[in-house]
Every structure is written in C-alpha cells, then in structure tokens.
Amino acid sequence: MTVSLLQRILHERDEMRPAERRVADYVGASPSEVIHMSMARLSELCSVSDPTIMRFCRRFGFEGYQDFKLNLAQSLVPSAPFAYEQITPQDSVANIVRKTCRNSLNAVQRLAEDLDPEQVGEGARLLQAASWTGIYATGISEVNALDAEHKFQRLGMRCQALLGKQRQWMHAERARPGEVALIFSQSGHTKQMVEVAIAARAGGARVVSVAAADSPLARVSDAVIAVLPYDRTELMTPLASRLNHHLVTNMLVTAIAIASGSEFPDQLPALDSWQTDKI
C-alpha cells in the first residue's frame, strides 16, 4: 500500500538534522504553496541553501526538485484509499452492497498501482500475432477464460477457452510455433497450469500468463502480466479481488483493438446489439 510523500516527510522528520527539518516542516505545513515555488524561494523561506533542498528531495528518492514537486502535487489530490472491509455474518444487505463496492474499488486501485503497462503491451503483442490462442484456467477462474474467449473472438481472433483437465492437456501437448497459450491463475501455483505452460512451450507456442510475479507459472512463461495476489494468507481470496483478471482481459482487448485500427477500442459492439432482437 502506497504511503504518500507527505506522510513519509512527517515520518522521517525526527531523524533529520536542523536544516532539513526546517524544510520538512515548511513542506508539511504549506504543500500547496510549495508546489508553485522555485527552489530559491523555498530555500529562502526555510533559511537553508539550495543544495539542502536538493538533499531533501534526494532523501525521498527523487532526482531533483522538479520530480519532488510533481509527486508532492499528486499527493495532494484527495483519493480515497479504499481500505478493504471484510464482510461478516452480521452484515445487512445494505452493508453487503456497500462493502462489495468498496472492496471492488480497493481491488481496482491496487491493480492500477501495481500493474506494469509494459507487460500488458507485451502480452497484447504476442496475442495479436498468434495464429491461434488457447485460453487456460481452472476452478472459479474458468469464467475469466470464457470472458476472454468471447471478447477476443469478437475481435476476430482465433481462440478457444479450454476447460477441464483432459481438454487442456490435449491442446497443450499439441501446441505448435505461432500459437499462444494464455493462462489465468491468481496464485500462479496451480500445478495443472504450470504443466500446461511447460507442454505448450515445448511444442513451440508462446506462453502469456496472467498470474502472480515470481510464481512457478511466471517462471515458465514467455510473458507475464503480473497481478499481485491477495496477501491475506489466513483467509481465502475475497470475491472482490477476482476483478483484476477481468480487467486485464479488458486491457488486452483494448490494446489489440487499437493495434488493429479500431475507432472505439473500449466499446466492443456487444454481441447482443446485432444478434439479439430488441423490444
């Protein structure tokens, strides 16, 4: 969970020597003014030299005052972190609605913070170039595979969601160059998925996995879209956090739609708009 710059400044204040402490106090007291100030002005107001300001910025990992100011500006924007709230047996339906939405917001925010766009871009490129894509998932993640199948097929991609151990094995063993195996696994520790990845690669296919970084599945993949798994080991993954794979699919679909020249890439014409009759 991200700690804001202002909090870090407050937290490290007491470890600073007097001059830097004066900077910390001033920034902490008047951040909105500071973001619009030159370094010279700030150093004058704090009765310190310019290089002390630089050292202050460097203490927090910034290359210079410019980067520091930009981050400080961003840390002024009110954004809930939406803390996770467990739903308990005593909760009313109204609380269920509220907490479900809140926990979903938490899951989306975490994804926004953690996801590396380079990885999404790489995954999209491999998928777009594939002659055929097998989409693999087990258990409750199977719905992610089906969702991806629908959406990719809407883009005209040749692909299939492969459910069930035998069907998955049958396709992974016959994987060939030019194909892609797209694998969804929250933990990246599902044995079947790891074996599928190994088999698909052995046949010459590329493996794109949507899984936890540094997981067994990640280690046998060509491209990983790393999605941080929920880290409460004593509890099972809450329903809300399962949104993240769903969102990654949307991103892949959108990236491929753009690369394919779509005008409205985030609005796939719903199948029901041309296949279903309306009243």
Place this chain on the structure above:
Amino acid sequence: MTVSLLQRILHERDEMRPAERRVADYVGASPSEVIHMSMARLSELCSVSDPTIMRFCRRFGFEGYQDFKLNLAQSLVPSAPFAYEQITPQDSVANIVRKTCRNSLNAVQRLAEDLDPEQVGEGARLLQAASWTGIYATGISEVNALDAEHKFQRLGMRCQALLGKQRQWMHAERARPGEVALIFSQSGHTKQMVEVAIAARAGGARVVSVAAADSPLARVSDAVIAVLPYDRTELMTPLASRLNHHLVTNMLVTAIAIASGSEFPDQLPALDSWQTDKI
C-alpha cells in the same frame, strides 16, 4: 462532476489550429511522460515552437508551463469521483491501463450510488428459496450467467446457466412453481430475455432480473435488481461498465452465504483450493 484537464484538452482539440492540435494530441497520448519533460523537449517532439506551448498552456488558464504540468500531474491521479475517460485509438498501453482502471472505478462508484439494497435482498431471498434456478443471458452477458452458476453451485444451490436460444426456450417453457429464473440483461430490452421471463412466470416460476429499471424485462419480473445502464446512446456500452452485473452476482452470493450461516461469506473457498493441486 469535475472535468479533468485531459478531458478539456480532448474536448477543445478540434477547435485548435494544427500546431496547438499537435500539442493536444501529444499531451493526450502521453501525459505521464509530458509531466517530466522540459518545454523545449515537448516542443521538439510536437514540431512546434516554445511560444506555441505557452499559448497552449494559456488556453487552459495556466500562467505558464510549470503550472500546466502540475495540474496535469494531478489530473493523472485517480480520485473520487472518477470521471469516465474514453480510450481512443491514439492511447498508449500505459493510458489503456490507467483509463481501464479509472473507468472501472467509475462504474463501481455509479453502482454504489444507484443500487437499492432492498432489491438485492429481495433477489437473494427468492434465489435462496428456489428449488432450482435457471440463469439466462445472451451475447457477451453469457459470461455473467456462467460466473453466477459457478458461484451459486459453490453454495450448494441447484442451478444452471442456460445458453443458447433453444436451451433457454426449452427450460423457460417447462418452468414450474418453486423455481426461479435469474435473467441478466444490461438494457432490459433483449427480446429473448423478455419472452423467457413471460414463459417462466406463466409456468409458476419467479423471475429475478438484473436489468435496467423501467425496461420491458423489468415490467415482467417479480423482482428487479435495477442496474443503471450506460447512458451514452450514441456509443456502445464500454467494457468497464460491464463490471456491474459481476458485482451484483457477488452481492447475491454473499447475501445468500450469510443467510445460510457462512462464517466468511465474501470468500467462497475457491474451487481451486480443493480441486486443484498446488506446486
């Protein structure tokens, strides 16, 4: 609803002359990079002069490039309320990731505001009491039906996702008292879903629909869980807003799990925790 700087840039783009438009396009495409750039670098990349950048910043009310960059940096921070940002063909993958998350946050927030917990509660009661539930959806919403099937079955409920016109018709015609038809339709205008609802009710089953209020489907349902449809009539429903039915399913599952006495109602033990081997 606050309009962000990025949206204003997109909105005013078409009124600009070519040079300023090049700036608008570049800033719109790569805001995260722009905030860290010098004016000289940006002007070089856009093939415009420095004063053109200044004029661009002044157009939006800023005194200079510094103020512009600070505001742009802040407009990149997801904040409540999360304004919808359309993904355009010029968007980088980083923008796709950012906007997908942002638009998903927007969709969840809208749901939190609009959803009536009474309706969710009523829907959950009917579903919990059902001897058997048929789950109906068409087109891209079929994945919602499959998701619901998985989760309800995990609760021990007798249910089945019914996909395809003939299978749906076959089951709706043979609906009987004590059963429930759960129907997902974003618009509530899908003809097949309305006909299914009418047939199921004629057989004595109860109809729970997750659809737009005041829709044809809502009018032939026993219980409606009203989900506001996306109101951009000229555009198709964006991918992000399709989260809402997924969340309603989570709420129903959680409410039924609580009513059934579950200790951790929002954390279905994932199927994969007892059906899949881990490494």
Place this chain on the structure above:
DNA sequence: TGTCAGAATGTAGTTATGCTATATTTTGGC
C-alpha cells in the same frame, strides 16, 4: 486572381531556475 489584415506560428534573446562543484562550518568521538 491579387491584396491586405488579422491570426497563427516561429526565431532570437533574456531572465529565472535547477543543479553542481567546492568551500566552510558544525558535530561528535577520542
């Protein structure tokens, strides 16, 4: 079609700012 005025845009130059190199002062251990 040519002319002209206003708008759009660029070039050249100045000032301010961010940043670095080096000097000076302060602090703490012995």
Place this chain on the structure above:
DNA sequence: GCCAAAATATAGCATAACTACATTCTGACA
C-alpha cells in the same frame, strides 16, 4: 583540544521558462 566526517553554504554554470518581435499563413474582399 584536535581531527575527521557530516552538515551546510557560497559561487557559478547550464538550461529551462518565458518574452519580444518577426515571419508566415489564411480567409475575406475587391
């Protein structure tokens, strides 16, 4: 008190932001 290291400042350079003025483009009108 001495000395070395850490903290801090002074001085100066490079470049970034910005301004003043010049040039080019565009559209209206004769």
